[in-house]
Amino acid sequence: MAKNDLSLSLEKTLADLTELMSDTAELNVVRGVVFDTPVAVVSAEGMVSAQQVGELVLRPLSELGLGHGENEKVFDLITDKLFFTADRKLVYCLEDICTFLFSGFAVILVRGECRACALGLQGFEMRSVGAPEAEQTVHCAQDSFTETVRVNMSLIRRRLKSPKLVIDMLSAGRLSKTDICIVYLKDRVPEDIIRRIKEDLNSIKLDAVLTSGYAEPFVDESFSGSVFSSVSTTQRPDLACTRLVQGRVCVLIDGTPFALVVPSLFAESFQTMDDFSQKPYYTAFMRWIRYISFFLSVGFPGLYVALADHHPEVFSLKLLLNLSVAEEATPYPLMAEVVMLMVFFEIMREAGLRLPKAAGSAVSIVGGLIIGDAAVKSGIVSAPLLIVVGITATASFVTPQLEQPAAVLRLIFILAGGLAGLFGLAVCFTVLVANVCAMNDFSVSFLSPAAPLYPSGIKDIIYMKSFREYEKSRSTLSDIREAADE
Numbered sequence: 001m002a003k004n005d006l007s008l009s010l011e012k013t014l015a016d017l018t019e020l021m022s023d024t025a026e027l028n029v030v031r032g033v034v035f036d037t038p039v040a041v042v043s044a045e046g047m048v049s050a051q052q053v054g055e056l057v058l059r060p061l062s063e064l065g066l067g068h069g070e071n072e073k074v075f076d077l078i079t080d081k082l083f084f085t086a087d088r089k090l091v092y093c094l095e096d097i098c099t100f101l102f103s104g105f106a107v108i109l110v111r112g113e114c115r116a117c118a119l120g121l122q123g124f125e126m127r128s129v130g131a132p133e134a135e136q137t138v139h140c141a142q143d144s145f146t147e148t149v150r151v152n153m154s155l156i157r158r159r160l161k162s163p164k165l166v167i168d169m170l171s172a173g174r175l176s177k178t179d180i181c182i183v184y185l186k187d188r189v190p191e192d193i194i195r196r197i198k199e200d201l202n203s204i205k206l207d208a209v210l211t212s213g214y215a216e217p218f219v220d221e222s223f224s225g226s227v228f229s230s231v232s233t234t235q236r237p238d239l240a241c242t243r244l245v246q247g248r249v250c251v252l253i254d255g256t257p258f259a260l261v262v263p264s265l266f267a268e269s270f271q272t273m274d275d276f277s278q279k280p281y282y283t284a285f286m287r288w289i290r291y292i293s294f295f296l297s298v299g300f301p302g303l304y305v306a307l308a309d310h311h312p313e314v315f316s317l318k319l320l321l322n323l324s325v326a327e328e329a330t331p332y333p334l335m336a337e338v339v340m341l342m343v344f345f346e347i348m349r350e351a352g353l354r355l356p357k358a359a360g361s362a363v364s365i366v367g368g369l370i371i372g373d374a375a376v377k378s379g380i381v382s383a384p385l386l387i388v389v390g391i392t393a394t395a396s397f398v399t400p401q402l403e404q405p406a407a408v409l410r411l412i413f414i415l416a417g418g419l420a421g422l423f424g425l426a427v428c429f430t431v432l433v434a435n436v437c438a439m440n441d442f443s444v445s446f447l448s449p450a451a452p453l454y455p456s457g458i459k460d461i462i463y464m465k466s467f468r469e470y471e472k473s474r475s476t477l478s479d480i481r482e483a484a485d486e
Contacts, residue, residue: 005092005093005094005114006091006092006093006094006109006113006114006115006116007114008111008112008113008114009111010038010039010040010109010110010111013094013109014029014040014042014109016094017042017094017097017098020094020095020098021098025045026044026045026046026047027042027044027045027101028042028043028044028045029041029042030042030058032058032061032062034061034074034077034078034110035074037074037110037111037112038110038111039061039074039078039108039109039110039111040108040109041053041057041058041061041106041107041108041109042097042101042106042107042108042109043101043105043106043107043121044101044102046124046125047101047102047103047104047122047123047124048104048105048106048121048122048123048124049121049122049123050123051123052085052121052123053106053121056085056119056121057106057108057119057121060082061078061108074110075110075113075115075117078108078110078117079117085119085120085121086120087105087119087120088117088118088119088120089105089117089118089120090115090116090117090118091107091115091116091117091118092114092115092116097116097118099171099177100118102177103122103179104120104121104122104123104124105118105119105120105121105122106118106119106121107119122150126146126147126148126151127146127147127148127257128146129143129144129146129151129155130143130144130146131143131144132144132235132236133235134235134400135234135235135236135239135272135273135400137236137272137273137274138274138277139274139277139278140236140238140273140274140276140277141236141237141238141273143155143237144235144236144237144257145235145236145237145240145252145257145258145259146257147254147255147256147257148254149179149180149181149252149253149254149255152181152237152252152257152259153167153181153183153252155237156183156237156240156241156244156250159237159238159241160185160241160244160245162185164185164186164187165183165184165185165244166183166184166185166186167181167182167183168181168182168183168198169181169182170182170198170201170202172201172202172204172206172209172215173204173206173207173208173209173214174205174206174207174208175207175208176207176208176209176210178208178209178210178253178254178255179253179254180201180209180215180251180252180253180254181251181252181253181254182194182197182198182201182249182250182251183240183244183249183250183251183252184244184248184249184250185244185245185247188244188245188246188247189247189248189249193249193262193263193442194249196442197219197249197251197262200218200219201215201218201219201251203218204218209253210255210256211253211255211256212233212251212253212256212258212259212260214253215251215253215260216229216231216260219231219251219260219262220262220441221441222439222441222446225435225438225439226435226436226438226439227404227405227408227409227435228266228402228405228436228439228446229264229405230262230263230264230439230441230442230444230446231260231261231262231263231264232260232261232264232268232269232401233258233259233260233261234258234259234261235257235258235259236273238273239273240259240261242273242276243261243268248261248262248263248264249261249262250262262442263441263442263444263446265444265446265447265448265449266436266446266447267447267448267449267450267460267461269294269399269401269402270287270290270291270294270399271287271460275287275464276464280463280464281463283463283464284462284463284464287461287463287464289398290398290399292395293395293396293398293399294395294398294399294402294406296391296392296395297392297393297395297396297398297399297406297410298406298409298410298413299410299413299425299429300388300391300392300395301338301342301388301389301392301410301413301414301417302410302412302413302414302415302416302417302418302425303413303417303425304338304385304388304417305334305335305338305414305417305418306416306417306418306420306421306422306424306425307421307422308323308327308334309334309335309417309418309421310417310420310421310422311421311422322384323382323384326382326383326384326385327382329379329382330379330380330381330382331379331380332380333418334385334418335414335415335417335418335419337381337382337385338385338388338389338414338418339411339414339415340381341381341385341386341389342389342392342410342411342414345389345392345393346407349393392410409432412428413425413428416428437451449461
């Protein structure tokens with residue numbers, strides 16, 4: 001008998017289980033007798049519903065104990081004839097019993113059986129479904145993913161009732177044994193992508209997988225090779241369903257209220273669910289606003305430094321004189337001022353994120369008004385530069401999906417513009433474009449459908465097609481890959 005196999009002796013099995021669990025205080029064992037056969041119901045306190053255990057397990061077993069003359073085996077009667085719960089698994093080793101116990105299952109052990117029956121009676125505390133905090137919309141649904149993976153699965157299934165929606169489960173983490181759910185539409189995702197995602201997730205050898213960030217490096221080929229990522233996250237079930245219809249794969253991880261979308265495209269960072277609830281012309285206008293905001297948040301400070309330090313001839317005489325007077329009153333070079341303000345902005349943004357909401361607004365007031373106004377009046381920074389930083393900061397809030405790459409690229413462009421002017425900016429931009437064009441995860445270009453050009457999909461970048469057009473044609477992952485091959 002293997003070390004973790006169950007014993008025919010009920011007492012030995014319980015003793016081995018107690019030893020394996022280090023005699024933890026949360027282990028509950030209820031003993032009983034059914035047709036003169038000793039049985040035990042084992043559960044973990046706080047993980048199961050005590051009411052369901054009593055009504056669905058203990059009461060039926062106690063009623064069975066009063067009967068006589070049955071010839072069937074007790075275990076077969078429990079597993080085949082009695083319907084305690086729909087979520088029922090057979091278990092053959094102690095380690096699996098521990099996993100089920102800490103997943104909200106009650107386990108029934110019977111003397112003389114080298115197997116156990118695990119019943120899903122989850123009753124642990126969980127956060128209720130609420131409004132999304134990271135991806136606000138006006139005209140769309142106001143529910144979001146929670147930390148419980150099975151609740152997240154139901155939020156997707158409620159919207160996509162097609163039998164072609166496939167939900168695969170696996171676990172990762174040697175100690176945490178975290179449930180990971182892979183969701184996709186089997187007729188819209190190439191099989192090689194599904195196979196590779198499963199292989200990548202099964203290759204995780206970490207001790208624990210606690211958030212989506214633990215798994216993202218394993219499915220994102222460009223994770224360490226580019227500032228951008230081909231894997232995006234979303235807190236919205238409706239957006240996740242939109243990506244599933246487009247032929248993407250969603251990865252749900254127990255314990256995190258975000259879904260990973262694989263693969264993700266650059267153009268999707270400028271799309272919101274509100275786009276589907278507005279007139280196409282207004283959606284096109286807002287998308288171009290987002291494009292402009294992103295380029296302002298990345299390149300505006302660097303462009304200002306490059307022009308002011310190396311190419312002042314581009315300014316009109318009156319504006320140039322005003323800038324010159326403002327900068328002469330400050331003690332630091334222009335590039336140093338911009339870097340200092342950008343670092344201070346990142347400090348203030350991080351403080352606003354980590355502090356409670358009530359204190360976060362106070363940080364904005366202190367940082368934006370008091371310190372900013374005092375810095376200009378004391379002559380540490382110039383007023384025109386503060387306007388540039390304010391526009392940059394506001395523009396960065398328009399595309400929250402690209403917040404991390406924008407913060408890094410912003411500093412790179414400032415240094416390039418301050419050291420080499422427009423030539424430095426051109427070199428940085430060329431290297432960035434080459435790096436982004438090289439991102440080709442899952443044989444899908446990160447810049448699709450713009451590069452390589454996919455005429456049907458390019459419309460969603462320039463403007464949004466009406467739903468009447470969507471009736472006639474659809475753009476899925478397979479379509480994009482076929483267009484790239486051509």
